[in-house]
Amino acid sequence: MIATSANENPQPLLELQQVTKVYGTGEAAMPALRGVSFRIEPGEFVAVMGPSGSGKSTCMNILGCMDQPTAGRYCFQNVDVGLLSRNQRTLLRRHYLGFIFQGFNLLNRTSALENVELPLIYRGIDSDVRRAAAYQALDTVGLKGWEHHTPGELSGGQQQRVAIARAIVTQPLLLLADEPTGNLDSKRSEEIMELLTTFNRDRGITIVMVTHEADMAAYAKRTVHFRDGLIESDQNQPGDSLC
Amino acid sequence: MLGVALRLALREMRRNIMRSVLTMLGIIIGVAAVIVLVTLGSGATRQVTQQIANLGSNLLMVSVGKRMGPGQSSTAPAFKLADAEALAREVPALAAVAPQASFASTAIFANENWGTTVTGSTEQYFTVNNRQLAEGRIFTGSEARSGAAVCVIGETVRVKLFAGQSPLGAKMRLRKLSCEIVGLLKPKGQSTMGSDQDDIVIVPLRTFQRRIAGNDDVSLIQVSAKDDISTDAVKQELQRLLRIRRHSSADEDDNFNVMDMKEIAAMLSGTTQMMTGLLGAVAAVSLLVGGIGIMNIMLVSVTERTREIGIRLAIGALENEILLQFLVEAVVLSSSGGLIGIVLALVSSSILAAVLQVPLVFNLPVIAIAFMFSATVGIVFGYVPARKAARMDPIEALRHE
Ligand SMILES: Nc1ncnc2c1ncn2[C@@H]1O[C@H](COP(=O)(O)OP(=O)(O)O)[C@@H](O)[C@H]1O
Ligand SMILES: [Mg+2]
Numbered sequence: 001m002i003a004t005s006a007n008e009n010p011q012p013l014l015e016l017q018q019v020t021k022v023y024g025t026g027e028a029a030m031p032a033l034r035g036v037s038f039r040i041e042p043g044e045f046v047a048v049m050g051p052s053g054s055g056k057s058t059c060m061n062i063l064g065c066m067d068q069p070t071a072g073r074y075c076f077q078n079v080d081v082g083l084l085s086r087n088q089r090t091l092l093r094r095h096y097l098g099f100i101f102q103g104f105n106l107l108n109r110t111s112a113l114e115n116v117e118l119p120l121i122y123r124g125i126d127s128d129v130r131r132a133a134a135y136q137a138l139d140t141v142g143l144k145g146w147e148h149h150t151p152g153e154l155s156g157g158q159q160q161r162v163a164i165a166r167a168i169v170t171q172p173l174l175l176l177a178d179e180p181t182g183n184l185d186s187k188r189s190e191e192i193m194e195l196l197t198t199f200n201r202d203r204g205i206t207i208v209m210v211t212h213e214a215d216m217a218a219y220a221k222r223t224v225h226f227r228d229g230l231i232e233s234d235q236n237q238p239g240d241s242l243c
Numbered sequence: 244m245l246g247v248a249l250r251l252a253l254r255e256m257r258r259n260i261m262r263s264v265l266t267m268l269g270i271i272i273g274v275a276a277v278i279v280l281v282t283l284g285s286g287a288t289r290q291v292t293q294q295i296a297n298l299g300s301n302l303l304m305v306s307v308g309k310r311m312g313p314g315q316s317s318t319a320p321a322f323k324l325a326d327a328e329a330l331a332r333e334v335p336a337l338a339a340v341a342p343q344a345s346f347a348s349t350a351i352f353a354n355e356n357w358g359t360t361v362t363g364s365t366e367q368y369f370t371v372n373n374r375q376l377a378e379g380r381i382f383t384g385s386e387a388r389s390g391a392a393v394c395v396i397g398e399t400v401r402v403k404l405f406a407g408q409s410p411l412g413a414k415m416r417l418r419k420l421s422c423e424i425v426g427l428l429k430p431k432g433q434s435t436m437g438s439d440q441d442d443i444v445i446v447p448l449r450t451f452q453r454r455i456a457g458n459d460d461v462s463l464i465q466v467s468a469k470d471d472i473s474t475d476a477v478k479q480e481l482q483r484l485l486r487i488r489r490h491s492s493a494d495e496d497d498n499f500n501v502m503d504m505k506e507i508a509a510m511l512s513g514t515t516q517m518m519t520g521l522l523g524a525v526a527a528v529s530l531l532v533g534g535i536g537i538m539n540i541m542l543v544s545v546t547e548r549t550r551e552i553g554i555r556l557a558i559g560a561l562e563n564e565i566l567l568q569f570l571v572e573a574v575v576l577s578s579s580g581g582l583i584g585i586v587l588a589l590v591s592s593s594i595l596a597a598v599l600q601v602p603l604v605f606n607l608p609v610i611a612i613a614f615m616f617s618a619t620v621g622i623v624f625g626y627v628p629a630r631k632a633a634r635m636d637p638i639e640a641l642r643h644e
Contacts, residue, residue, distance in 0.1 A: 066557055066638040087561055094559025105554050105641060108547070109258045119558045121247060166558070 011078070013174060013206050014063065015039040019072035020229075021058050032058040034229035035072070040208065042173070045200040047217035048210045050226030056210045057102075057178055059226070063208060064099045064176045065089040077173075094122055098167030098205075100177040104159045106151040112138060112162045113147040119170050137169035138162070141195060157188035164192065168199055175199065177209040181216055193219045245571075248564065252572035255551075265540045266625075267580035270617040273533025274584030275591070277526035277613040278606075282592040284519030286601035291515045293602070294434065301338075301474055302371060302504040305330075305464040305481060319498035321460035324448065326488055327365075330464065334480050336472040341368040342461040344451055350400060350444055351416040357403035361417050361444045363451020369395075371465045379411045379426035382447050390449035395426035397441035415444075420454040422446060433600070474503050523609075530613060534620040537577075541624035545632070546643060552632040553640030565633045566626070573625025577618040584617070585610060 021033040032055045040046060048056050061067035062074055065081055074081045076096070081089060093099075098119075106115050116134040125133070138147055141161040151159050160180060167175055177196065181189035197219050199205045209220065217223050225232040256263045308319045327342035345362040362368070369381050382393045394415065401410050410424045431440040452459045468477040478501050485499055548569075555565055589605070596603045632640050 061638045064557075067636055090556065090559055090561050093557065097559075099557055101557075101641075105550075105557070107551060107554060114254070118555070121251070122555075122559045122561075122564065124247075 011042075012039040012075075013042045013044075013077065015073075015075045016059075016062075017073040017075075019059075019062060019069045019074060021055070021062065021067070022070045031229055033062075033069070036226075036229070036231055037072075038224060038231065038234060040206060042206055043200070043204050044222060045197070045207045045220045046209070047220035047223045048208060048226065049212070049214075049217055049223055050232070052212075054226040055229040056226050060176050060178045060208065060210055063174075064097055065092050066099070094119070095170075096173045098170060098172035098175045100160075100163050100167045100175070100180045102179040102182050104151070104156075104163045106159060106162055106166075108152065109150055111148045111150055112143060112154065112158075112165075115151070115162055116165045116169050119166060123170065133169055134165075137165040140168070141165045142191070156183050157185075157191075160184060160188075160192065161195075164195060168203075168205070171203065171205070173206060175205050175207045177207065179210050179212065181211065181213070186215070189213075189216060245567065248567035248571045251568045252575060255568070256572055256576065259544075262540060262544055263576055266537055266576050266621060267583065269533040269536035269540070270577055270580030270621055271533075271584040271587060272536075273530040273617050274581050274613045275588040276529040276533075277523075278585065278588035278610050279592045279595065280522040280526040281519065281606050281609045282588070282604060283595055283599065283601060284515070284522040285604040285606050286596050286599075288512060288515040288519055289604045290601045291511050301468040301470065301472075303466050303468065303474060303478060303481065304500075304502045304504070305466065305485070306500050306502070307462055308498065308500060320489070321462055322464055322499075323459055324452075324461060326485070327461060327464050329488060330466060330481065330484065333484055334466075334477065336469055336477050336480065338467045338469045339367040339370045341365055341371040341465045342448060343368065343463045343465065344448065344456055344461055345463075346451075346455060348417050348444075348455070350396075350404060352404040352410075352413060355404045357400060359397075359400050359442050359444055361446060361451065361455060363446050363448040363455070365448055368445060368465070371467050374431070375429045377427045377429045378409065379424070381426050387447040387449060390447060390453050392420060392422040392450060392454070393425045393447065394422045395428060395445045396424055397428045397443040398430040399439055399442040400444060401427055417444065417446070418455055420446075420450070422450070478503055526613075530616055533617060537617070537620050538624045541621075541628065545628040548629065549632040549635075549640050549643040552629065553635070553637050553643065556633070556635075556637035556640060562633045566630060569629035569633075570622070570626050573622045574618075576625065577621025580621065581614040581618050585614060 016039070017037050019033055019036045020031065023030045023032055036055070036059060048059070050056050058067070062069055065076070068082065076092065081092070084092065107118070113131075113134050116137050117130050120130040120133060135147060138144065141164050143158060143161055143165065146154065146158060149158075151162070154162065160183065164177075164180065167177075175196070180196070181192050184192065193216055196207055196209065200207050207220075209216075211217050222234070222236050224234045305322075307321055322342065324342055327340050331337060331340040341364050343362055343364045345360055347358065348361045349356050349358050350361075365387055366381050366384060368374075369376075376395070377398070379395070381395055382391065386393055394417070396410060396415070404410070404415065405413070410427060413424050414421050415424055428441065428443075434440050446455070448461070466477075466481070468474050481501050482497060485501075486497065489498060491498065552565055556562075588610075593603060632643070635643075
């Protein structure tokens with residue numbers, strides 16, 4: 001069993017310390033996170049669960065450097081993200097993070113291939129290499145032959161797989177997935193989960209995934225439960241059903 | 244970085260052809276409308292000024308009766324050749340004096356006939372009216388004095404009677420007169436008033452009086468003042484002299500009219516300049532409407548584009564990279580739209596100028612202003628919303644509805 005206890009590893013991938021997030025100000029102030037702390041080691045596969053409105057997405061956005069905490073510290077690879085400039089946070093996203101959104105967030109009228117190429121363009125990768133990597137990523141998610149279809153021509157499951165291909169094409173250190181199977185039927189969901197498991201196991205990509213369903217959370221090795229902006233429980237999976 | 248921005252911008256434009264085309268269309272229409280209208284307006288003004296220059300701004304017309312035009316009184320006695328001779332002799336400021344009398348008449352040659360205007364005058368007619376010959380000669384002083392049966396014709400008359408041939412030496416019938424054509428005038432086109440200045444036959448005044456009119460009346464004396472002499476002074480001198488010759492008493496009004504071409508010139512070019520101004524205003528409105536069209540399209544697409552920007556930011560695009568992409572897109576769209584508009588305007592105003600027979604006068608500052616205006620509108624409204632979006636947190640831009 002892999003040791004994930006906080007004190008044993010001197011080099012966590014990321015660490016949240018008493019992170020709070022308040023939306024709005026004054027009367028309308030709405031605390032979404034009320035002091036969340038945890039750390040994630042490289043290579044982990046963490047499922048985040050909790051009722052809706054409990055702050056899961058807010059937490060994911062902070063982990064993805066797309067939003068900033070109101071208070072508390074977020075360290076990614078021992079770097080305090082709160083001290084970084086806007087552009088530095090963007091570069092962090094560019095080089096280390098992959099994000100899978102619940103709503104896919106693909107560019108409309110843009111082929112699957114070009115969507116997947118996009119993060120590589122901003123990384124300044126040569127077009128030959130870029131193209132090959134994009135084809136490869138689409139193949140990995142099972143979309144061989146669909147490269148030139150636009151999101152409008154693809155089913156929800158296929159769009160989500162394009163979004164996954166876009167997130168993993170850069171070989172990120174950390175893959176964040178906010179309800180990646182939220183819009184899919186159980187068969188498609190299982191396919192997606194198999195994919196994520198493979199990335200985690202074979203490529204060592206650290207994954208943090210939000211899900212509502214215990215079935216999906218079962219694929220992860222660790223589950224964090226949120227409630228009302230706080231962590232209710234944080235447990236390692238007793239048995240790994242896949243191995 | 245510019246290369247990437249350019250590639251992304253071109254991709255986005257191709258992908259959203261409708262949006263690109265509509266944006267460009269706004270610019271194209273605005274730019275083209277302004278240029279075409281101002282070009283044609285300037286052409287018309289230029290035409291009028293040219294005609295006036297051809298007419299000679301030192302030209303004065305002395306006619307019988309109180310006023311030119313429909314209200315002209317015919318009770319006043321006509322001028323005689325002697326009046327013209329007296330003017331030439333006694334007003335040293337005059338460069339040329341051309342007494343004239345005209346009739347409408349049918350010109351006949353072989354089987355062809357053509358209704359035209361026959362004018363009797365002296366050889367100075369050609370000087371005063373600034374008419375050059377295409378072929379042949381004008382009649383000589385001795386032919387004029389002896390009343391020889393010779394004439395000079397205009398291009399329209401030649402076309403109607405002689406088709407492709409040279410008319411020189413041919414004998415043409417005008418009423419009872421059979422006269423030899425000795426000269427052909429260079430074409431001059433329509434006058435400012437719209438009459439055909441080439442539909443004329445000129446014969447010596449004496450010939451006209453004896454053989455066509457049957458009297459010795461002169462209805463019009465055209466005079467030109469010497470170059471450095473004020474036409475006002477000449478006008479006063481002419482009035483003084485003619486009053487004496489026509490025995491007008493001190494309390495009588497002139498029973499003749501001296502018209503200064505400068506007055507006509509000022510009036511006509513003033514009118515066309517006003518027209519150009521008016522056209523310019525209409526054009527400016529269309530430019531504005533085009534600009535609003537561009538604004539509309541740009542603003543309508545903001546929601547979609549904000550989401551696009553959110554996606555790009557989330558994926559790792561820097562603010563500057565996104566801005567550069569949008570700037571390139573706006574510049575390429577606006578300037579290519581502007582250039583197409585200019586080309587379209589040049590082509591269509593060339594065609595229209597040919598059809599309307601006005602000279603082609605391109606007004607470079609107007610072209611530049613029209614281009615700059617639309618390009619600025621396109622760039623500002625393509626860029627400013629993008630800048631706003633690119634400064635958001637990615638999550639905020641993605642949430643944008
Ligand atoms: N942009 C926002 N503005 C205001 N309140 C927000 C915003 N985003 C989320 N919230 C609120 O914060 C709380 C946590 O939201 P979220 O993190 O999306 O929950 P979850 O993803 O667990 O369903 C919810 O009550 C939600 O209404
Ligand atoms: Mg959520």
